Amino acid sequence: MKYFEVEFTISPYSADAADLFASLAGEAGFETFEETETGLKGYVQQSLFDEDALRECIEDFPFEGTSIIYNVREAEDRDWNEQWEQEGFEPIVIADQLVIHDGRHLPEVDSKVQIEIDAKLAFGTGTHETTRMICTQLLKLAKGRVLDCGTGTGILSICALKLGATEAVGYDIDEWSVDNARHNAVINRVDDRFTSLLGDAKILENIDEKFDIVLANINRNILLADMPMFVSKMHEDSLLILSGFYSDDCEILIEKAHSIGLKLVSKTTDHDWACLVLKH
Incomplete structure (x- = not known):
């Protein structure tokens, strides 16, 4: 199964903004997120990725003055739960x-x-x-x-x-x-x-x-x-x-x-x- 890895930069960053965005981005097909220093890293199946829905989610984001930019790349084909499965x-x-x-x-x-x-x-x-x-x-x-x-x-x-x-x-x-x-x-x-x-x-x-x-x-x-x-x-x-x-x-x-x-x-x-x- 092929995934996209999408890096989101949220400015100004806050945990509340990141949590809300992660919830809303489910409409674009995202399954899971990781926290980063400047925002979030999200993973979405390539076949389910709805970039139009993602753009709409960003445009309608309710935190006034918050900027969200993103970068899409193909995720490495690996076992995403490997470390968790070991621990x-x-x-x-x-x-x-x-x-x-x-x-x-x-x-x-x-x-x-x-x-x-x-x-x-x-x-x-x-x-x-x-x-x-x-x-x-x-x-x-x-x-x-x-x-x-x-x-x-x-x-x-x-x-x-x-x-x-x-x-x-x-x-x-x-x-x-x-x-x-x-x-x-x-x-x-x-x-x-x-x-x-x-x-x-x-x-x-x-x-x-x-x-x-x-x-x-x-x-x-x-x-x-x-x-x-x-x-x-x-x-x-x-x-x-x-x-x-x-x-x-x-x-x-x-x-x-x-x-x-x-x-x-x-x-x-x-x-x-x-x-x-x-x-x-």
């Missing part, structure tokens, strides 16, 4: 009931539910606030058939299945993620109840079944665009659990949800990030 991550304990760990760092605390994640070029280990908030909701809500939109490592599907869901279907635009999610389902012994598909939300047109819970940990703009498709796969009383966006984005997402027949059940925050639970 792994410390076990993550959620509500004293769930522990997420890698194969190198085994948990020292007892837990009713343990999830092992072996991340290979895929997002989702439980280290991010958005993943932790959805897992916390699943401790209370996991049941029935689950749809996992943008499955990444498969962590949310695996969590749901270990907490009481009967079946999970995940999809992702990244072929590495699709394979990695299947791998993680195997090592967590839930592969007989998990299906991982390659594609975006349009793939849902090929799925006839309805789901009891729909999960989406994706940036705001994709959520706004895909929410009607999510609702088409929900029945009455199904739940939609959303994260991947900032607290400031809640109002526009809730407004969109209300317009398509969803009502707000709960809202939680962790630092600047938010999670919404909505009901059909």
Whole structure:
């Protein structure tokens, strides 16, 4: 898979400006960012890069007096998670009931539910606030058939299945993620109840079944665009659990949800990030 590496210089630089720009740039196809001394370095699949959307994002950037310039080059074809894969991550304990760990760092605390994640070029280990908030909701809500939109490592599907869901279907635009999610389902012994598909939300047109819970940990703009498709796969009383966006984005997402027949059940925050639970 070929990527572009895009260097952004933000002037004057501030952490708030960088965080907001990273959130907005998802509309141009960016998957991840690294902080630099003068701004950000972003990575985007060449086939998904929308430079017109990027220019529009920069022109409409709401921080008055902030200049953003960028330089695009082809990224080195390498394993972007190589160092992380070698180092792994410390076990993550959620509500004293769930522990997420890698194969190198085994948990020292007892837990009713343990999830092992072996991340290979895929997002989702439980280290991010958005993943932790959805897992916390699943401790209370996991049941029935689950749809996992943008499955990444498969962590949310695996969590749901270990907490009481009967079946999970995940999809992702990244072929590495699709394979990695299947791998993680195997090592967590839930592969007989998990299906991982390659594609975006349009793939849902090929799925006839309805789901009891729909999960989406994706940036705001994709959520706004895909929410009607999510609702088409929900029945009455199904739940939609959303994260991947900032607290400031809640109002526009809730407004969109209300317009398509969803009502707000709960809202939680962790630092600047938010999670919404909505009901059909």
